[in-house]
Amino acid sequence: MSRLFKKILVANRSEIAVRVMNACRTLGIPSVAVYSDADQNARHRLMADESVHLGPPPPRESYLDIDKIIAAAKDVGADTIHPGYGFLAENPEFATKCTKAGITFIGPDAEAIKLLGNKVESRIKMVDAGVPLIPGMKGAAKDPNQFKNAADEAGYPVMIKAAAGGGGKGMRVVHTPEELQPAIEAAQREALNAFNDDTVYLEKYIVKPRHIEFQIMADHHGNCVHLFERECSIQRRHQKIIEETPSTAVDHDLRMRMGADAVKVAKAANYKNAGTVEFLLDESGHYYFLEMNTRIQVEHPITEMVTGIDLVVEQIRVAAGEKLSFDQESLRQRGHAIECRIYAEDGENNFMPSTGSILHYSEPSGPGVRVDSGIRLGMEIGIDYDPIMAKLIVHAPDRDLAIGKMIQALNEYKILGVRTSKRFMIDVLNHPAFIKGETFTDFIELNMSERESSEDVLREIGAAVAACAATNGNSSGAGETVSSSPMTPWQTIGQWEIGGTINE
Amino acid sequence: MNSLEFIFDGDVVEASVERAGENFRVKSGDKEFLFRPEGENLFSCLVNGHKSLLAVVAHQGKYYIDYDSHQFELTDPSEDGFAGGGDAHGGDKDKIFAPMPGKIVKILVSVGDSVSIKQPMVVVEAMKMENQVNSRANGTVKAINFSDGDQVDTETPIIELEIAPEE
Numbered sequence: 105m106s107r108l109f110k111k112i113l114v115a116n117r118s119e120i121a122v123r124v125m126n127a128c129r130t131l132g133i134p135s136v137a138v139y140s141d142a143d144q145n146a147r148h149r150l151m152a153d154e155s156v157h158l159g160p161p162p163p164r165e166s167y168l169d170i171d172k173i174i175a176a177a178k179d180v181g182a183d184t185i186h187p188g189y190g191f192l193a194e195n196p197e198f199a200t201k202c203t204k205a206g207i208t209f210i211g212p213d214a215e216a217i218k219l220l221g222n223k224v225e226s227r228i229k230m231v232d233a234g235v236p237l238i239p240g241m242k243g244a245a246k247d248p249n250q251f252k253n254a255a256d257e258a259g260y261p262v263m264i265k266a267a268a269g270g271g272g273k274g275m276r277v278v279h280t281p282e283e284l285q286p287a288i289e290a291a292q293r294e295a296l297n298a299f300n301d302d303t304v305y306l307e308k309y310i311v312k313p314r315h316i317e318f319q320i321m322a323d324h325h326g327n328c329v330h331l332f333e334r335e336c337s338i339q340r341r342h343q344k345i346i347e348e349t350p351s352t353a354v355d356h357d358l359r360m361r362m363g364a365d366a367v368k369v370a371k372a373a374n375y376k377n378a379g380t381v382e383f384l385l386d387e388s389g390h391y392y393f394l395e396m397n398t399r400i401q402v403e404h405p406i407t408e409m410v411t412g413i414d415l416v417v418e419q420i421r422v423a424a425g426e427k428l429s430f431d432q433e434s435l436r437q438r439g440h441a442i443e444c445r446i447y448a449e450d451g452e453n454n455f456m457p458s459t460g461s462i463l464h465y466s467e468p469s470g471p472g473v474r475v476d477s478g479i480r481l482g483m484e485i486g487i488d489y490d491p492i493m494a495k496l497i498v499h500a501p502d503r504d505l506a507i508g509k510m511i512q513a514l515n516e517y518k519i520l521g522v523r524t525s526k527r528f529m530i531d532v533l534n535h536p537a538f539i540k541g542e543t544f545t546d547f548i549e550l551n552m553s554e555r556e557s558s559e560d561v562l563r564e565i566g567a568a569v570a571a572c573a574a575t576n577g578n579s580s581g582a583g584e585t586v587s588s589s590p591m592t593p594w595q596t597i598g599q600w601e602i603g604g605t606i607n608e
Numbered sequence: 609m610n611s612l613e614f615i616f617d618g619d620v621v622e623a624s625v626e627r628a629g630e631n632f633r634v635k636s637g638d639k640e641f642l643f644r645p646e647g648e649n650l651f652s653c654l655v656n657g658h659k660s661l662l663a664v665v666a667h668q669g670k671y672y673i674d675y676d677s678h679q680f681e682l683t684d685p686s687e688d689g690f691a692g693g694g695d696a697h698g699g700d701k702d703k704i705f706a707p708m709p710g711k712i713v714k715i716l717v718s719v720g721d722s723v724s725i726k727q728p729m730v731v732v733e734a735m736k737m738e739n740q741v742n743s744r745a746n747g748t749v750k751a752i753n754f755s756d757g758d759q760v761d762t763e764t765p766i767i768e769l770e771i772a773p774e775e
Binding site: 273290293294297341456457459461463464466487489490491514515516518519520521523524526527530561562563564565566567568569570571572573574575576 | 610612614616617619621622623624625627632634635636637639641643645647648649650651653655660661662663664665666667671672673674675676677678679680682684707708709710713714731733734735737738739
């Protein structure tokens with residue numbers, strides 16, 4: 105096989121950088137990591153074939169520094185850059201500068217990023233394309249009276265959103281007119297910090313919605329298909345923590361209609377490469393276009409598990425000018441997949457960010473269990489970057505089996521030194537409402553505020569296992585002995601193949 | 609038989625352990641467990657008829673544990689530097705600390721304000737998210753040591769209260 109590219113620089117860190125490097129290995133293309141002072145020991149740096157130091161930890165001086173990253177690519181002879189998600193992934197200036205430097209940017213072109221990155225402009229475009237939208241402001245505004253009028257017109261509750269937003273940053277729900285002004289200010293501050301743009305807008309807040317998104321893949325030969333839905337309704341602070349596919353709320357007919365509209369969105373934006381069209385689905389089966397994310401998504405692995413398509417490999421192939429390796433008719437959803445995000449946060453204390461050194465690290469394994477991890481033993485988890493450490497993904501013949509497999513895998517996934525939300529997510533997965541598929545975006549508020557404390561058991565079993573460790577002489581600290589062997593990322597990928605049977 | 613003491617949530621918990629072949633038989637309180645080593649830092653154990661994998665690692669006088677995805681720490685009281693486990697600022701209800709090193713976005717109260725328990729006091733930004741810190745007591749704001757935009761650590765109180773006498 106002749107190589108699609110000479111060398112791919114991955115302009116990102118943590119689990120997604122490792123994931124992209126996996127795809128590079130699959131295709132036999134050397135990968136290049138970039139890293140900041142905080143990531144000298146990071147897993148993504150060690151995974152790459154070579155690495156380039158960017159600078160101090162603050163993103164502006166490292167992972168967000170366009171000129172440094174392009175210079176790094178030039179230095180090592182990389183002809184391609186994969187941006188991952190976050191950082192520069194949806195920055196049209198970066199895409200443009202890559203092209204000008206003669207480097208292929210793996211993603212859509214700058215025009216599509218610009219259009220879809222601006223939620224106000226993309227709304228107007230999608231109305232024209234005939235895609236259903238949530239009622240609200242037609243454009244951005246600064247004047248508080250415009251917000252007040254728009255809120256009165258749409259009817260409370262309303263939602264304030266950042267025009268350049270994503271990931272729950274710069275978003276506020278407002279229930280009463282009195283809350284409106286403080287919410288706008290808070291959203292503007294968060295938007296300014298996160299996106300360097302304080303433009304916010306207002307729309308009607310849909311009560312009891314589900315978050316349903318469709319994976320899109322489009323090539324440069326006019327082919328544009330969807331790879332079915334992902335349900336991402338389980339969110340805390342408007343950030344997804346558990347995703348699954350298929351959705352319990354989407355039947356064949358609805359799937360075909362939403363998928364067709366998702367393709368319509370991508371075509372209206374002249375979209376190329378992998379992208380995700382987000383919808384809200386209400387209880388009566390109406391759906392509304394939210395936005396299109398112009399990047400590979402955090403939760404892309406669940407789509408890979410049920411379709412057998414390696415989306416990142418496909419991204420690279422499409423960027424090299426190849427045709428999609430599948431068409432709409434050949435795609436099938438096989439079984440059920442769930443992803444749990446492993447954040448450095450305390451699920452028992454309001455998801456407060458958690459920092460520290462990874463003192464122990466061991467991954468679950470087995471058929472249908474996949475770990476996409478950016479961490480390793482001895483690594484320091486600080487406050488400089490997004491707190492996602494890893495993702496745990498399971499695949500099983502049906503939803504009940506997938507839930508059971510996920511609970512077991514979470515319990516076998518051991519990370520000590522930094523808190524996670526593993527226990528919280530197990531309690532979600534065990535909740536009767538989750539098992540029934542009653543997954544709405546208010547699931548956590550509604551079902552998880554009163555959780556039982558199990559402190560009584562912890563006291564004795566904790567003392568008992570500590571006594572075993574003391575007797576056994578287990579006292580390895582971070583970096584002292586590196587004898588646990590985290591599985592190499594490419595060993596953990598792929599229990600599936602196109603047309604294959606699920607072997608369990 | 610080896611008897612050990614640990615601190616859990618401020619209380620002393622005892623455990624006595626003996627080897628049983630390659631396994632460990634442990635008594636703690638009125639409960640008895642049999643642990644089987646499963647590799648570095650890992651043990652399996654049958655608890656209430658359900659087999660669990662536990663991870664434990666000792667680091668700087670603390671035992672970090674994951675049992676059924678409950679993550680918690682026990683302190684070894686014999687280690688130097690034991691200062692009582694749990695929340696570092698557990699007793700200081702009259703002081704408001706940042707939960708994480710970060711930047712103060714907005715202080716929501718002024719000196720002299722009377723505040724009630726759970727009232728939002730300050731918004732701190734860390735890891736690109738805004739975190740609201742609430743009062744843990746009823747009282748009056750005595751001092752504010754920072755301004756909006758300041759960087760804070762977790763050791764210096766942002767706001768100090770005069771706690772209202774209990775009724």
